[in-house]
Amino acid sequence: MMKIKGIITLVLRIIALAAAVVATIVMGTAHDSASVMSFKFEAKFTNSPSFKYFVVVYAIASCYSFVVLVLPFKNLLWRLILILDTVMTLLLTSALSAALAIAYVGKKGNSHAGWLPICGQVPKFCDQTTGALVVGFIAAIIYLLLLLYSLHTAISPLFVTT
Amino acid sequence: MMKIKGIITLVLRIIALAAAVVATIVMGTAHDSASVMSFKFEAKFTNSPSFKYFVVVYAIASCYSFVVLVLPFKNLLWRLILILDTVMTLLLTSALSAALAIAYVGKKGNSHAGWLPICGQVPKFCDQTTGALVVGFIAAIIYLLLLLYSLHTAISPLFVTT
Numbered sequence: 001m002m003k004i005k006g007i008i009t010l011v012l013r014i015i016a017l018a019a020a021v022v023a024t025i026v027m028g029t030a031h032d033s034a035s036v037m038s039f040k041f042e043a044k045f046t047n048s049p050s051f052k053y054f055v056v057v058y059a060i061a062s063c064y065s066f067v068v069l070v071l072p073f074k075n076l077l078w079r080l081i082l083i084l085d086t087v088m089t090l091l092l093t094s095a096l097s098a099a100l101a102i103a104y105v106g107k108k109g110n111s112h113a114g115w116l117p118i119c120g121q122v123p124k125f126c127d128q129t130t131g132a133l134v135v136g137f138i139a140a141i142i143y144l145l146l147l148l149y150s151l152h153t154a155i156s157p158l159f160v161t162t
Numbered sequence: 163m164m165k166i167k168g169i170i171t172l173v174l175r176i177i178a179l180a181a182a183v184v185a186t187i188v189m190g191t192a193h194d195s196a197s198v199m200s201f202k203f204e205a206k207f208t209n210s211p212s213f214k215y216f217v218v219v220y221a222i223a224s225c226y227s228f229v230v231l232v233l234p235f236k237n238l239l240w241r242l243i244l245i246l247d248t249v250m251t252l253l254l255t256s257a258l259s260a261a262l263a264i265a266y267v268g269k270k271g272n273s274h275a276g277w278l279p280i281c282g283q284v285p286k287f288c289d290q291t292t293g294a295l296v297v298g299f300i301a302a303i304i305y306l307l308l309l310l311y312s313l314h315t316a317i318s319p320l321f322v323t324t
Binding site: 041042043047048049050079082083086089090093094095096097098099100101102104105106110112113114115116118144147148151154155 | 203204205209210211212241244245248251252255256257258259260261262263264266267268272274275276277278280306309310313316317
């Protein structure tokens with residue numbers, strides 16, 4: 001039983017690593033340019049603080065996911081991993097939400113504020129950003145699952161003893 | 163010792179409740195209007211999906227914080243509270259990040275995308291939104307502290323037994 005749970009956790013961590021790496025690369029390399037009325041418009045992730053935050057957080061998550069995978073499993077270590085998993089899930093949620101909020105304005109605009117959508121001008125950038133957000137969402141969901149599983153492991157001994 | 167910890171948790175939960183309620187009301191009532199070149203511009207939280215999300219999540223957090231305060235403390239219940247605290251912290255982080263991303267564009271604009279800042283036109287709305295975000299940040303930080311404390315409580319018996 002413990003072995004099956006260990007394998008499931010391992011598989012989830014590998015998928016989370018892959019998703020975080022893909023999200024970082026896809027968002028980091030998203031690029032497109034357009035000319036609107038002699039106004040040269042270049043779209044890349046560094047144009048928006050939210051997208052920069054997304055790339056930084058997902059790069060950190062990639063490194064962390066890799067380190068956790070290669071580290072030898074120890075009894076004391078999983079308590080630290082529980083705390084780190086919590087922090088990582090919060091960071092991923094935060095970065096994803098901020099990037100999603102900006103991407104939504106980029107796609108739909110905001111007529112009240114007079115912000116026009118930009119996806120018509122730079123469709124390649126928009127598609128790649130959307131892809132990064134979808135993969136990033138998968139990474140965040142897997143981290144949430146890992147966290148809930150770790151929480152369950154942490155509190156389940158108490159279900160028996162109390 | 164347990165009594166002091168209980169009092170600290172209680173105080174933190176009361177502050178979290180107050181902060182969540184204030185953030186909801188301040189964001190929900192933020193309102194200003196301006197006329198720019200015969201273009202009537204009205205700013206309120208319903209203009210942005212991110213601000214709507216903020217108000218909904220902080221209203222839920224207010225209700226949850228109140229329910230947790232008035233519920234009688236039971237041995238089995240704190241495990242459910244640990245899970246709910248985790249979900250609530252994630253929701254608050256998500257809502258705060260999304261609203262912060264939009265508020266940043268509202269304040270600074272984004273020259274690359276051609277989105278102009280709106281705070282010059284509707285300063286009252288901007289000030290109130292900033293206030294809501296600051297108080298919302300306090301609520302999120304307190305929930306993070308409560309979560310870390312709950313995690314510590316959950317895993318500390320294992321420190322003794324293993």
